[in-house]
Amino acid sequence: MQLYNTETRRKETFAPLHSQEATMYCCGPTVYNYAHIGNMRTYIFEDLLARTLRLSLPLKHVMNVTDVGHLVSDGDEGEDKMEVATARENKSAWEIAKFYEQKFFEDFDALNCTRPTVISRATAHIPEMIALVKTLEEKGYTYRTSDGIYYDTSKFDRYDALVGRSRLEGLKGGARVEMSEEKKNPTDFALWKFSPKDKKRQMEWDSPWGVGFPGWHVECSAMAMKYLGPTLDIHCGGIDHVSVHHTNEIAQSEAATGQRYVRFWVHGEFLVLRAGKMSKSGGTFVTLQTLRDKGYDPLDYRYLCLTAHYRTQLEFTYESLDSARKSLQILRREAAKALEAAGRQPAAFTTALEEAKKLFRTAMEDDLNAPKALAVVWENMRGAALNPAEKVDFLRFADTILALDLFRAPEEEKTEELPAEVCQLLQQRAAARAAKDYKKSDELRAALAAAGYRVKDTPQGQQTEKIK
Ligand SMILES: [Zn+2]
Numbered sequence: 001m002q003l004y005n006t007e008t009r010r011k012e013t014f015a016p017l018h019s020q021e022a023t024m025y026c027c028g029p030t031v032y033n034y035a036h037i038g039n040m041r042t043y044i045f046e047d048l049l050a051r052t053l054r055l056s057l058p059l060k061h062v063m064n065v066t067d068v069g070h071l072v073s074d075g076d077e078g079e080d081k082m083e084v085a086t087a088r089e090n091k092s093a094w095e096i097a098k099f100y101e102q103k104f105f106e107d108f109d110a111l112n113c114t115r116p117t118v119i120s121r122a123t124a125h126i127p128e129m130i131a132l133v134k135t136l137e138e139k140g141y142t143y144r145t146s147d148g149i150y151y152d153t154s155k156f157d158r159y160d161a162l163v164g165r166s167r168l169e170g171l172k173g174g175a176r177v178e179m180s181e182e183k184k185n186p187t188d189f190a191l192w193k194f195s196p197k198d199k200k201r202q203m204e205w206d207s208p209w210g211v212g213f214p215g216w217h218v219e220c221s222a223m224a225m226k227y228l229g230p231t232l233d234i235h236c237g238g239i240d241h242v243s244v245h246h247t248n249e250i251a252q253s254e255a256a257t258g259q260r261y262v263r264f265w266v267h268g269e270f271l272v273l274r275a276g277k278m279s280k281s282g283g284t285f286v287t288l289q290t291l292r293d294k295g296y297d298p299l300d301y302r303y304l305c306l307t308a309h310y311r312t313q314l315e316f317t318y319e320s321l322d323s324a325r326k327s328l329q330i331l332r333r334e335a336a337k338a339l340e341a342a343g344r345q346p347a348a349f350t351t352a353l354e355e356a357k358k359l360f361r362t363a364m365e366d367d368l369n370a371p372k373a374l375a376v377v378w379e380n381m382r383g384a385a386l387n388p389a390e391k392v393d394f395l396r397f398a399d400t401i402l403a404l405d406l407f408r409a410p411e412e413e414k415t416e417e418l419p420a421e422v423c424q425l426l427q428q429r430a431a432a433r434a435a436k437d438y439k440k441s442d443e444l445r446a447a448l449a450a451a452g453y454r455v456k457d458t459p460q461g462q463q464t465e466k467i468k
Contacts, residue, residue: 001052001365003234004311006242006265007162011367014053014264016233021058024050025224026116027237027245030066031100032085034287037301037316038271040107042238044302045268045310045368047113049236051401052364062227063116065104067097067123068203070216071193080213086202093202097123107288110298112403120223122214126205128222129214133191133207135256145182148193149209154185156251162265163243171243189248190215217248221261224249230257239267268310274317291321299404300325306370306402332410334381335395339407341388353390356380357397364401373401418464422451426462429455 001014016022026046029035053059070081085096101121108115122129133149136142141156142149153159160168168187175186194212195204204211214222224232230253237246246265253261273286288298304324308314356376363372377398380386386394399406418426429444448455453464 001056002367003264003266004367006267007262012264014233016057017231017263019057021060022053022233023228024053024059024061024234024236025220025228025232026061026063026235027220027241028063028065028119029101029104030070030081031097031104032070032081033100034285034289035104035107037286037288037291039238040111040288040301041271041305041314042236042268043108043113044111044305046236047111047403048306048310048364048368048370048401049234049266050114051403052368055361055365055401060118060228061114061116062118062120062224064220064223065097065101065119065121066216066219067101067121068093068213071190080201080203082203083201097121107298110288111302112299112405114403118227120227122219122223123203125219125223125226126214128226129218130192130205130207132218132222132225132252132256133209133214136191136252139255141252141255142191143184144209145180146194147180147182148190148212148215150183150188151191151248151252151255152184153187153189153251156255158254159187159247159251161250162247167243187247189217189244191218191252217245218252220245221249221253221256225253225257225261230259230261232262234264234266235262236266236268239269242267269313271314271316274315286316294318296321296325300328303328303404306374306404309371310368328404329410331377331381331404332406332408335392335406336410338381338388338391338395342392345388347389348387349390349393350387352385353394356386356390356394360394360398360401370402373398377402418453419451422448422453422464425451426455426464430462433457 002011003014004011014022024046026043029039050059050061068080068082071079082093082096085091086093089096091099105115133142136151137149141152143152144150163171172186179186192207192209192212192214194210195201201213204213224235235246235249242265250261288301291301292298300321301324304316304321305314307320307324360373360376363369363376366372377395380394381391395406425444425448429441429448432438432440432444445455448464449467452467454467456463456465
C-alpha cells in the first residue's frame with residue numbers, strides 16, 4: 001500500500017514494523033461538546049484507512065478520548081475546555097464527558113466507522129502521563145514555571161520534523177505574541193498544569209510537582225506508547241494537528257524513549273464551508289444531527305466524504321449532500337436489481353470479477369483514492385463486464401471498505417421523482433394538518449389531485465400515488 005507521509009512529504013510504500021500486525025493511533029474527540037461534521041470527516045478517512053489495511057494484515061487501532069486537559073488555546077493559556085463546559089451546562093465535568101462521549105460514538109457508529117481495538121480515556125491514564133513527564137524531567141527536558149511543568153523545545157533537535165524549518169520560524173513568530181514571560185521559547189508547551197490556587201477544579205490529580213492536570217499533548221503520547229510500544233506504524237489526525245499537537249507529541253515521545261515515535265504521519269484535510277473552515281468557536285457548527293433533522297441519512301454524508309480525496313479540502317454544501325444522497329440511492333437500486341437478477345440464473349464467475357476487485361483495491365491502496373474506487377464501482381454496476389452474480393459479489397467486496405450499506409433496501413423511487421410543485425403542495429398540506437387546518441388541508445388535497453397525485457395520510461405521514 002502507498003501512503004502519503006506528512007513527515008517526508010511524499011507517498012511511500014507502507015509495511016508494518018512487525019510483520020504480524022500493523023499499529024495505528026488516531027487522535028480522538030475532546031468530549032466537551034458535540035462533534036461537528038468536519039470532525040467526523042477525519043474519522044471517516046481513518047476508517048477507510050483501517051478497513052483498507054485490514055485487507056492485507058491485522059491492525060491494532062487505538063483512539064483516545066480527551067476528557068481532561070484540553071486548554072482553550074494552543075498557547076497553554078485559558079481554561080480547560082471541560083471545565084468551561086461545566087459552567088455552561090451546569091453539570092459535573094464527569095457528566096459532561098460521559099454525555100458527549102456517548103453522543104460521539106452514536107455518530108461514529110451511524111457513519112459505519114469501525115470501533116477501534118482500544119478506546120482509551122485520558123482520565124484513566126494519569127499515572128502513565130505522570131511517568132512520561134518524570135522521564136522527561138530526569139533527562140533534562142523540562143522546567144518549572146508558576147503555572148506548570150513545561151517542555152523546553154530548544155533541547156530537541158527534531159522539533160521541526162513535521163513542519164519544516166521555515167514554517168517553524170513563522171509559528172514561533174506567531175506564538176511569541178501571546179507568550180507568557182516565564183516560557184523560555186515560544187514553542188514550549190505545558191506537560192503538567194497546576195490547579196489555580198484560588199479555585200477548586202473538578203478534575204485534578206496529585207503529582208510529584210503539585211496538584212493539577214496533564215497537558216493535552218502528553219495524553220496522546222502516553223496512551224499511544226502504552227498500547228502500541230515506542231514506535232507506531234501510523235499516527236493519524238486532522239491537518240490542524242500537524243504544527244502544534246503532533247509536533248509536540250514527537251518531541252515528548254522521542255526525547256523520552258530515544259526512538260523514532262511514528263513511521264507514517266497521515267493527516268486528513270478540512271471540510272470547509274463557503275464561510276471558511278468549520279469550527280466550534282466560529283458559529284458555523286453543523287452536526288450529524290443537523291443533517292438527520294433535515295432528512296438525510298448519516299451514510300449520505302459518508303458517501304459525500306468518499307467523493308473527495310482525504311488530502312484535498314472538501315467544500316460542504318447541501319447541494320453536494322443532495323447529490324451524494326441521490327447517487328447512493330441509485331447505487332442501492334442497482335444493487336437490489338443485481339441481487340434479484342442473480343437469483344434468477346446460476347452463478348458463473350469469470351476473470352472479469354477478479355479484475356474489477358483488483359482495480360478497486362488498487363485505487364484504495366494508492367493512498368486511499370476513494371473517488372477512483374467509487375468510479376470503479378459505478379463503471380462495473382453500469383457496464384456489462386460483470387454478470388449479475390458477479391456484480392453482487394463485487395459490491396459486497398467493495399462495501400467492506402466503503403461501508404455504505406449498499407444492500408440496504410433503497411427508498412421508493414417515486415417519492416424522489418415528485419415534481420417540485422407537488423413537493424411544495426405536500427409541504428403546505430403537512431403544515432396545514434399540523435396546524436389542524438383541515439379545510440386548507442382538503443383544498444390542498446384537491447390541488448394535488450389536479451396536479452395528478454392522490455394523497456393518503458398514514459402514520460408515517462403523507463403518501464402519494466400517481467393518478468393513472
Ligand atoms: Zn492526539
